Amino acid sequence: MLEKRTPIPVSEAIDKCIKYAKQKEIIEMNYLESLNYVLAEDIIATYDIPMFNKSPYDGFAIRSEASAGASGDNRVAFNVVDHIGAGSVSEKSLKNNEAVRIMTGAEIPAGADAIVMLEQTVTTDEGFTLRKPFTSGENISFQGEECKKGDTILKRGTLINAGVIAVLATFSYATVKVYQKPSVAIIATGSELVDIDEELSPGKIRNSNGPMIMGLCKEMNIEVLNYHVKADDYETLFNAVRNVYQNHDIVITTGGVSVGDFDYMPQIYKDLTADVLFNKIAMRPGSVTTVAVKENKFLFGLSGNPSACYTGFELYARPVLRTMMGERDVYPTFVKAILSEDFTKANPFTRFIRADLDYRTMTVKPSGFNKSNAVIAIATSNSMIILPGGTRGFVAGDTVDVLVNRLSPSDGVPW
Amino acid sequence: MLEKRTPIPVSEAIDKCIKYAKQKEIIEMNYLESLNYVLAEDIIATYDIPMFNKSPYDGFAIRSEASAGASGDNRVAFNVVDHIGAGSVSEKSLKNNEAVRIMTGAEIPAGADAIVMLEQTVTTDEGFTLRKPFTSGENISFQGEECKKGDTILKRGTLINAGVIAVLATFSYATVKVYQKPSVAIIATGSELVDIDEELSPGKIRNSNGPMIMGLCKEMNIEVLNYHVKADDYETLFNAVRNVYQNHDIVITTGGVSVGDFDYMPQIYKDLTADVLFNKIAMRPGSVTTVAVKENKFLFGLSGNPSACYTGFELYARPVLRTMMGERDVYPTFVKAILSEDFTKANPFTRFIRADLDYRTMTVKPSGFNKSNAVIAIATSNSMIILPGGTRGFVAGDTVDVLVNRLSPSDGVPW
Missing domain, CATH: 2.40.340.10 (MoeA, C-terminal, domain IV)
Known part of the structure; x- marks a missing residue:
């Protein structure tokens, strides 16, 4: 089993992994549950934003032409004829020096074409006075200036963050199509490994790689099943990998990939008739990282040493997980x-x-x-x-x- | 209610929030469940790492003095007298030109003081030959060189990531002390807001801030209760805030903080006899962001406009959440x-x-x-x-x- 391994460059190894990774099936879910999934559909604007011409400030809606010639010496007076909150619409249509008190976000009333901010006014009995002329459209947020109905707002392949949830809420995507997450199993191998509740003895070390990879997957909201095979004999390991691999998209083994006599993983991949993408990479640590593929399933043989295991996960397993869950950009x-x-x-x-x-x-x-x-x-x-x-x-x-x-x-x- | 507000600088506003935030109580939990919580205890090494002098490579353990004078022209021969895997210990004590075949991670056998890598040897019937002399200690990972029993490995206040989980596993912290997470409620206010399953009509907008903040908290693994108060009258809002505030550490309201007549939040904070830390910040967007404190509970009055709401959350609410959950560094x-x-x-x-x-x-x-x-x-x-x-x-x-x-x-x- 001591066959020569030919190292390939890191970038080539990553590219090979990504090339073989397939997106998982599309499912539909409540948008509030969709955080950390990836959009499997484009999100389309279902209406203009803003939906109507509206005020970005608290202030007064006026006809701009009525403010012509205003200055510090020649303040122009307005009468306030109505008063509208953010959710309301004025039924008034403004004439000349009439104004409507308007809240942030409220619709511009008929006849008005500018908004005067509260701090630009001096209050009078009937309303207020102004000291500068306004132009038509001043301080108005126009219908559709942010986006128009039918615009593609977010592309398929976007990871759903809190901002995406806000967009889904905005455009009434009560349910949303996302990619299913891959299912991951970890097998920590090696007779030297002891679990957290067992006693350490000479020659033994704690199993920290299993829990670490579990944590890395949980950070991506991917659930993981954790197995621990305390053996270095071929038969036991082969059976463990073969059984686990049936039920998961990704099987990550840690330990058992170096050139030592006790390391059977590369042989196990072969005997499973999995396609070994590479069994040596020109990197340190983790040069003996091995990746194999069978029927769209990935077998990652990561090193038993924690740093090499971590590096292998970040460089090879994470891009595959991202690809399977539908992300567009998957490199670190x-x-x-x-x-x-x-x-x-x-x-x-x-x-x-x-x-x-x-x-x-x-x-x-x-x-x-x-x-x-x-x-x-x-x-x-x-x-x-x-x-x-x-x-x-x-x-x-x-x-x-x-x-x-x-x-x-x-x-x-x-x- | 149109009282003058005096803006304070952003950094002062953040500092004020952090100053009033208190850590939540300490709880103990299974280390595998502790991801995204914060350590409430220092993590101490419970043994030396490495636990024993060990081999970082697959190769042969030798006595370095036996390799003296080795060269290409004068290869020195060794007899392999034992063979040890990663979890095993050799019972042999090496003499002169004896060697032990050793796997990565295995303990250095008695008498040996150097490791020869597999690729540095040429195989013979009895063992192998070498072409260079080795120094005492060459290729050995020494006991305690990474850390010693009793060393403080991780400090209280460290956010638990996958690497921390690996450390906890390594040092047998089957349970770990962490800070409880704060409990958060969101109240989206405003008669103009409609929920995702309701029809939009003129003057109305969708409630996207509630779902957004829920997502931001869920990204920190903090669960959130979401309320929606479709009213702008003082009594309804006051009662909603008063009721919700009893059961949560943090109440975030969105909408209702600008200087408009319909905006009651600052008044509500006063009437709750909460200590208003500030009600205006020299920032755009979100200058009217208001934060109040009562009995270690925070009331965040964030703007109704999504960007201002988001900015207010990131600048003020997130550092408070981080402080409450025990993190050491809490600024963005x-x-x-x-x-x-x-x-x-x-x-x-x-x-x-x-x-x-x-x-x-x-x-x-x-x-x-x-x-x-x-x-x-x-x-x-x-x-x-x-x-x-x-x-x-x-x-x-x-x-x-x-x-x-x-x-x-x-x-x-x-x-």
């Missing part, structure tokens, strides 16, 4: 940032280093202790520095590519 | 970016403009149609440009502050 978020520390190690392969990105200054440095097993850095860091293969000797001040995993709140405002 | 994420379009309007107050931030180039431009009622921009944008009050005439190429709301996936890798 990348920024350029300036190294604030030297990193002099050689990078025979493309290296991913858990890092702390300072959003305010766009500077970045390795996070804590940078061994590939540093589970702590996964918890505290917000990004990964990417150093290309075939390089060495990056120093503070160099610009590097950074893969961003999460936003970090600030401890104050910058201004 | 800020970056500096370069305007890619002119923005020539005057900014009498600090202006927040829904925007599209290009993470790759750190350039930013206003998103779509920038009226403050543009609900569509909330769905599609990922950030807000912040232009200081008292300025005008920003042009393409200027550097501006940007408040970041969400990461945007890419359509490819940048290298």
Whole structure:
């Protein structure tokens, strides 16, 4: 089983995964439940916004021509003849120096063509006076200026965030078509792994990869089934993968992909007659990450070491999950940032280093202790520095590519 | 009720909110359920990591002194005397040119002090030969080099992400102390609002703010009760707020805060004998945002227009929610970016403009149609440009502050 593996570049590995991923079926759901799903239909404006010419301010609706010649020395007086709230419509049609008191959002009454803001007026017994002329259309939000009935407002493939929910509410999409989410199973393998409620003994380590991947999926509102196979024999592992794979779109195994004699995953994929997309990637950590596909189902063989497992999930599994759930853009978020520390190690392969990105200054440095097993850095860091293969000797001040995993709140405002 | 309001700066308004916010009570929960809660205890290493000196590679454990003088012309031979998997421990103690076949993660056997990687060896009948000398400690992950028993690994106040879950699993925190989440109620007010299943008629608009805020809270895994009060009369609104406020930590009303005659919220806060922190902020949109506090409960009076409502939530409500749920850093994420379009309007107050931030180039431009009622921009944008009050005439190429709301996936890798 010690066959030679030929590494492929990271970008090629990601592209291969995405190419084989298929969108899940379309379902229809209540729009209030649809957060974090992806639109499976375009959202079309069902009416003009604004629906009518309306006032963006609290103030008075006037005929602009009546304000002609107004100045500080020549204040023009208006009589207030009606008073309308946001949900009401005036039945008056304005003549000359008549005005209607109007609230933000209310419809412009007939005859009026400008809005005077409250703070631009001086109150009188009959109404108010003005000190400047208004032009026709001044301070009016016109019907359809934001969007017109029939406009495509949001495209299929948009992840549903709170703003999308507001758009669905606005255009009466009480139900909405979305893509079903993929179903994920995790199998943590290895006789050295012990669960959280078991005692540690020499040679054993805790199973942290299963819970971590469960968390990563839950952050995408994807539910996960977690299996733990405490064995390194081929038969047990093969049966576990074969059984789990029947009921899930994605099976993620962690552990069991290195070149050691005890690592059976690549063989299991073959024996399942799955199409192995790659079994070695020119990256550190996680070079032995293996991905296979069978009948639109994905088998991810991620490394057993936490950092490699995390990196493998972010680079290969997340884009596949995003594609299956229907997203348009599925690659990670990348920024350029300036190294604030030297990193002099050689990078025979493309290296991913858990890092702390300072959003305010766009500077970045390795996070804590940078061994590939540093589970702590996964918890505290917000990004990964990417150093290309075939390089060495990056120093503070160099610009590097950074893969961003999460936003970090600030401890104050910058201004 | 048309009393004069004195605007305060945005940063002062945020600080006031945070100052009055109190952490919720501490509860204990299963660590697998704790995602998106905040740690209410420090997480302490319960053992050294690594727990023992171990091999970071698949290879052979040797005594380094036995490799002295090895070269291409003088290969040194080793006999393999044992074979250990990741979960096992060798009972052998190495002598001179003996070696133990060892898997990634396995404990270094007694007598050995270096690891030879598989690819550095040439196989022989009895074992392998080497062409370079090894130093003591080479390729060994030492006990405690990542962390030592008793080290504080994660601080109270850390938001629990998937990496934190992995740390909890690692150190056997089967249950973990977290802060309870605040309970939120939304009251959408205004006789002009109609719900998603009702017919629109002249003068009416759809209630999109309630569903939007519900979505924003759900993104933080905070559940929300949604009320809709279709009235503008004081008595109805007062009773609604008074009743709802009894059962929730935070009551967010949308609509009813502008200076119009129909807007009773500030009066309601007074009549509830709540402490009004401010009722006007030097910002656009949303200058009439009002926040009041009573008995550790917050009353947010957000504007009825969607963009102002959204901005008010992000600037004031979200930091309060974060504080209540125990987070250490509670202010938004800020970056500096370069305007890619002119923005020539005057900014009498600090202006927040829904925007599209290009993470790759750190350039930013206003998103779509920038009226403050543009609900569509909330769905599609990922950030807000912040232009200081008292300025005008920003042009393409200027550097501006940007408040970041969400990461945007890419359509490819940048290298």
